[in-house]
Amino acid sequence: MRAASQLNQRLLTMPRAASNFVCGLDQKSGRSVNKYWVGAFAACVALLIASASSASPSEKLSFGPGRPVPPGNALKGQHTFDAICWACHSTDLSGGKAPPLTGPSFYKIWQGRRVDALSDLIRNTMPRDDPGLLSGEMADDLVAYIVAHANNPGQTRK
Numbered sequence: 662m663r664a665a666s667q668l669n670q671r672l673l674t675m676p677r678a679a680s681n682f683v684c685g686l687d688q689k690s691g692r693s694v695n696k697y698w699v700g701a702f703a704a705c706v707a708l709l710i711a712s713a714s715s716a717s718p719s720e721k722l723s724f725g726p727g728r729p730v731p732p733g734n735a736l737k738g739q740h741t742f743d744a745i746c747w748a749c750h751s752t753d754l755s756g757g758k759a760p761p762l763t764g765p766s767f768y769k770i771w772q773g774r775r776v777d778a779l780s781d782l783i784r785n786t787m788p789r790d791d792p793g794l795l796s797g798e799m800a801d802d803l804v805a806y807i808v809a810h811a812n813n814p815g816q817t818r819k
């Protein structure tokens with residue numbers, strides 16, 4: 662059941678602008694269902710399924726430039742990181758009072774492990790001095806930020 666509800670959540674939080682555009686959900690003319698709309702709808706479902714499965718939380722983490730970033734809002738994750746996590750992991754994620762969340766030693770631990778394992782660890786044990794502070798969504802956003810930092814370095818502060 663958990664997997665199914667997570668999938669639903671994924672579908673809801675997916676790149677909404679993109680799916681609205683393709684699916685025409687915003688368009689009033691969608692009322693008149695004709696062959697065009699049926700085709701567009703089928704394409705839209707295919708897109709949603711493809712995106713959902715390529716970004717499912719059970720997917721494996723993969724670090725390296727250009728590799729996929731798990732679902733979650735990396736920008737929000739960055740804001741949370743800069744408010745809380747930096748104090749121990751440092752603003753550039755390189756570690757300090759706590760282990761680094763970037764670089765070879767971190768990748769070695771997490772490469773190939775599940776996205777939701779990292780999210781759960783963050784949610785359940787971090788911040789170290791106040792575990793339980795974060796929501797599941799915040800933890801997902803933090804995972805997206807941590808991976809984006811490694812995989813899309815141009816889009817996050819280094």
Ligand code: HEC
Binds near residue numbers: 745795
């Ligand atoms: C008060 C210090 C502190 C804060 C704040 C903190 N952490 Fe940590 N973090 C640690 C320590 C210490 C560890 C090492 C493992 C342990 O003691 O649980 C750790 C470990 C981790 C790990 C596992 C690293 C590995 O090598 O596998 C992750 C991921 C992580 N923290 C993420 C976060 C995130 C995200 C935040 C912000 C919400 C955060 N931490 C805030 C101290 C902190």
